[in-house]
Amino acid sequence: MTTTTTISEDKREETRVTYEHRFRRKGETHWSGYGFDCAPDGTLDREYPNYAEVAASDKYEDEGVVSWTQRTMLCSCGSGQHSWLEYDARGIPLIKVCDDCKESRLGVYRPDVLTDSNYWHDEPLYED
Ligand SMILES: [Zn+2]
Numbered sequence: 480m481t482t483t484t485t486i487s488e489d490k491r492e493e494t495r496v497t498y499e500h501r502f503r504r505k506g507e508t509h510w511s512g513y514g515f516d517c518a519p520d521g522t523l524d525r526e527y528p529n530y531a532e533v534a535a536s537d538k539y540e541d542e543g544v545v546s547w548t549q550r551t552m553l554c555s556c557g558s559g560q561h562s563w564l565e566y567d568a569r570g571i572p573l574i575k576v577c578d579d580c581k582e583s584r585l586g587v588y589r590p591d592v593l594t595d596s597n598y599w600h601d602e603p604l605y606e607d
Contacts, residue, residue: 490559
């Protein structure tokens with residue numbers, strides 16, 4: 480599967496675009512057919528044994544290169560990395576972190592909040 484990955488200038492968002500050359504089987508109500516992984520210009524990723532046959536067949540309609548886009552928010556610290564949600568020892572979500580900021584962001588919590596599910600608290604546990 481050919482996927483191009485770009486990261487926005489502020490490093491807060493990742494955009495992944497995936498390309499496929501599609502052939503739709505004619506006369507079907509729902510889409511059915513073949514999708515061959517390819518580059519944006521239609522160059523196939525590898526040799527497909529059935530590509531020539533499908534491309535030449537009049538049972539299929541050539542839909543050309545189809546792409547779809549997937550956007551993912553990256554860590555708010557600006558590292559350009561994927562983040563995940565950290566939970567405390569009680570399973571309460573605390574904060575989103577990445578490898579770069581995990582230590583500093585979790586460092587603001589008392590260690591027992593992260594390790595002891597019976598931790599004592601009388602203060603707000605959250606931070607935005
Ligand atoms: Zn981060």
